[in-house]
Amino acid sequence: MKRSLMTAVAALALAAGLAGCAGSGAPAGGAGTSSDAAATTLTVFAAASLKSSFTELADTFEAQHPGTRVSLSFAGSSDLATQINQGAPADVFASADTKNMDKVTGAGLADGEPRVFATNTLVIAVPAGNPARVTRFQDLARDGLRLVTCAKQVPCGAAAATVAGRAGVTLRPVSEENAVTDVLGKVTSGEADAGLVYVTDVKSAGDKVESIQFPEARAAVNSYPITALSGAKDKESAKSFIDLVLGSDGQQVLAKAGFGAGGQ
Numbered sequence: 001m002k003r004s005l006m007t008a009v010a011a012l013a014l015a016a017g018l019a020g021c022a023g024s025g026a027p028a029g030g031a032g033t034s035s036d037a038a039a040t041t042l043t044v045f046a047a048a049s050l051k052s053s054f055t056e057l058a059d060t061f062e063a064q065h066p067g068t069r070v071s072l073s074f075a076g077s078s079d080l081a082t083q084i085n086q087g088a089p090a091d092v093f094a095s096a097d098t099k100n101m102d103k104v105t106g107a108g109l110a111d112g113e114p115r116v117f118a119t120n121t122l123v124i125a126v127p128a129g130n131p132a133r134v135t136r137f138q139d140l141a142r143d144g145l146r147l148v149t150c151a152k153q154v155p156c157g158a159a160a161a162t163v164a165g166r167a168g169v170t171l172r173p174v175s176e177e178n179a180v181t182d183v184l185g186k187v188t189s190g191e192a193d194a195g196l197v198y199v200t201d202v203k204s205a206g207d208k209v210e211s212i213q214f215p216e217a218r219a220a221v222n223s224y225p226i227t228a229l230s231g232a233k234d235k236e237s238a239k240s241f242i243d244l245v246l247g248s249d250g251q252q253v254l255a256k257a258g259f260g261a262g263g264q
Contacts, residue, residue: 040068042237043089045080047096047155047224048179049120052204053257054094060253061244068237076154076179077101084109084229091232092241094224096120096180097155101225111232114225117245119260120198121221122159124212125187125205132193137214140194141169148183148192151176156183159220160196166219184209198222200258224262 042061046054051074058070073080073090077100084090085107093110094117095101101114126134132145140147149171150157157176164171174192177183183195188208202211226245228238244250251261 040234040237041071042068042091042234042241043071043073044092044094044241045073045075045084045088045090046092046094047077047080048074048181049096049156049198049200050074050094050224051181052200053253053259056253057241057244057250060249061241064244065237065240068234070241074179074181076150078151078153078155079178089231089233090229091234091238092226092228094226094245095155096224097158097222098225099158100155101227104229105227109230111228111230111235111238114227115242115246116223116225116262117250118224118254118262119221120200120224120258121260122156122163122196122217123199123202124214125184125195125197125202125209126193126212127187127190128207128210130210130212134194134212136212137163137167137216138169140171140196146191146193147171147173148175148177148186148195149173150180150183150196151178154178154180155222156180156196156198159222162220163216167216198258203258221260224259 044054054072058072061070062068077095077097080093081095081100081103084093084104093104104110105114124134126132149160152158152161160171175186180197180201184197184201184205186192187195188205202209226242228235228242232238
């Protein structure tokens with residue numbers, strides 16, 4: 001009996017040992033692989049008017065930096081600045097004006113001095129065929145015209161207010177939007193007779209809208225600054241993305257979209 005008992009105990013111990021060895025060779029519970037753990041996500045907050053260009057640049061960056069994924073968040077610059085100041089996690093901020101960038105730098109959340117990488121100018125967007133027959137900036141004050149602009153805290157809205165003030169024109173928009181892409185959306189859908197957007201927005205819309213340039217727009221050319229943020233998880237990747245935007249490849253993509261060159 002003693003020998004049988006000892007034999008049984010030994011057999012159980014051997015089985016337990018083998019089971020332990022087998023379990024140590026694979027992650028439990030379907031845990032991620034080492035390659036997943038090594039992946040890096042770079043979070044970029046960018047003005048809505050940069051959506052097309054930055055989406056293309058993000059693809060380029062990911063191709064150049066295997067293992068790094070770029071997560072893009074587009075909105076009005078004022079909304080993005082507020083989110084960053086309230087603690088939203090981000091690595092890079094690209095604003096459509098210096099005023100909203102100043103909110104971030106003033107709070108001590110920028111890592112280094114922001115650099116201007118592009119400029120943009122307002123145009124009048126009208127639905128295809130221009131049914132309201134808008135031909136100049138002064139037409140936007142016409143009775144019965146359904147005008148849509150950005151809200152004044154948004155860069156395109158601030159630019160519109162500056163232009164209107166310089167031109168002595170009182171604008172009465174039927175709607176004020178928090179992003180320039182929303183203004184464009186109301187024009188393309190026919191909800192508005194005209195909207196004040198950027199040159200780049202009209203270009204990206206193709207034949208859905210027509211654009212009317214006006215000389216008064218020169219009074220409010222928007223400069224676009226970019227910076228890494230002090231809370232960036234991967235400062236090296238943030239710097240590399242900014243270098244791409246400022247470099248020849250990035251500038252070609254931005255120029256193709258209709259942006260003017262930045263002072264950098």
